[in-house]
Amino acid sequence: MASESVKVVVRCRPLNDREKAMNCKTVISIDSSHCQCFIEKPGATEEPPKQFTFDGTYYINHSTEQIYNEIAYPLVEGVTEGYNGTIFAYGQTGSGKSFTMQGVLDPPSQRGIIPRAFEHIFETIQVTSLYLM
Template identity: 50%
Template structure:
């Protein structure tokens, strides 16, 4: 692995004569990377775009046990180990606090896609079938997804705790 160059080289240990396979990525984060490194290098600009009126999605995809939850949530009580979600929330609310001439409305939803099914994690008892829809202006939304008005980092953390209690364990 060559993180500085964004490259991973794979070699089949059972077939020494086989050539290596090289893969190049925009960025690679290894065991020496911190949550702060990941946020600053990958997500900060995305959040700044949201604060300037653009839409954005941060999507964690992969097999069970591959580190999605660690990357997205980390350990909320340790600032250095806070995951992407909490760092985004902190950034947004810090920006809002510094902006005296604008009003903001922050809503939080929590959606899980598990075994190709959409689940509203804020409605534990709901068996309603959620659907991804497209607006006439080209925007995408999830019909009937619960949305909670939030006024602070603490309120969003409450939404996260509530949603996490309803996640599928795979």
């Protein structure tokens, strides 16, 4: 692995069915090119949104597949080479940790980081086993 570092990445999950039924509105916007997240206070039209900058930002339209390829794949690849790696999902209840880490079966692009990482690791083991035979 080229370097060691801690990266902080944020993902905005889509509204769930309960939130849609309650006519909730999204108060977060993302500028992925600048890795910035903006949070608006509902009803505060005169108040500018809070701005936060991260190492990576992903909005509702980003798939878990894209997040895996850009963030987790290099980490898992390093693990298969013998380096330590950790993905730590943190956030309040309902913020989307399970949505990102476990994912959903349909659509396949939203399969989670955990099943993708296992598949990646087992494919590497299988290829290495065939190579050693």
